[in-house]
Amino acid sequence: MSVVLGVETSCDETSAAVIRGAGDEASLASLVILSQDVHRVFGGVVPEIASRAHLTAIEPVVRRALDDAGVATDEIDAVAVTNGPGLVGALLVGVSFAKALAFALGRPLVGVHHMEGHLFAAALEHPGAVPPFTALLVSGGHTMLIDVEAWGRYRLLGRTRDDAAGEAFDKVAKLLGLPYPGGPHVERLAASADAPGPRFARPMLKRNQRPGDADYYDVSFSGLKTAVLHAARSAATDAERARVARAFQDALIDTLVEKTARAVRAFGRTRVVLGGGVAGNRTLVAGMRDRLAPGGVTVYAPGARLATDNAAMIARAGLFHFERGERAGLDLNAFATLDLPGLLVA
């Protein structure tokens, strides 16, 4: 039984969390997420503003997480911190803070890959969301289809060739005149559509694709975005814009569901775990269940709070690495891009 403090500052949420547990029996003791609303006025995250906001928020956010959990600093067994991928200036704040805390407490520091954190998020809410499973990670910066044989043993099957799924939502939101971050707004607008709208081509979905083809698992959303751009220009009414949002979301979801179904079939998995901000999209989760449940596959998705960036998932992934005896030195660095640890080749 260990107590792990998690710290996450890779983008525009300053977050800290405490978890207690051992192995897959881990429970959330507290989670604080401070979203930096300041970026809304710029329509996207401004890196230097994000770093500075982390700098002022990190101490009170961590203190609040410890208070909420009723955990004293000397009860912390390890400090887990996101050290990539992400905005380097933003990551440096969390990494430096976590180092200082670990050093002061004389406790180990564990570096966590942000996307591995997303893989663990659903497990915090659903005891069944544990390996082996097929994972679809859909965030603002990444789209990855991964076969998870065990925690720490990841086979990267597919990724996006251009825009990440969340990025596509954000860009389409902008085209439709919706605020940033756009995902939830596009989902809401799509739900209000009175008809399916124009049928956009399904990117990277062709019947003749075979396992082993480079495009069997990969996705691409830039063509879809261009199609939306043209449709949005000629959409004059709110009803028309709603149909465009729905058509976009339908095409994107169809693609993600089909690629995930291919991976489930190829590896004979009976569980699918979704992660990342776009996993908070109820239409995506429902589409995944409609397609896979009849074949006996259970689809797990974190709730909206754990789907988007948060430190609970970082603490949970950190617990796994801590229990394996992994320790980061006080020279731990931050990285804008970083390979997922435990990637299996071929």
Ligand code: KG4
């Ligand atoms: O995982 P996340 O919080 O941050 C990154 O690691 O990038 O994901 C943020 C992304 C944004 O692009 C946001 O628009 C998208 O997740 N998102 C959604 C929904 N909620 C958040 N996209 C579609 N539907 C949603 N309900």
Ligand code: ZN
């Ligand atoms: Zn994320």
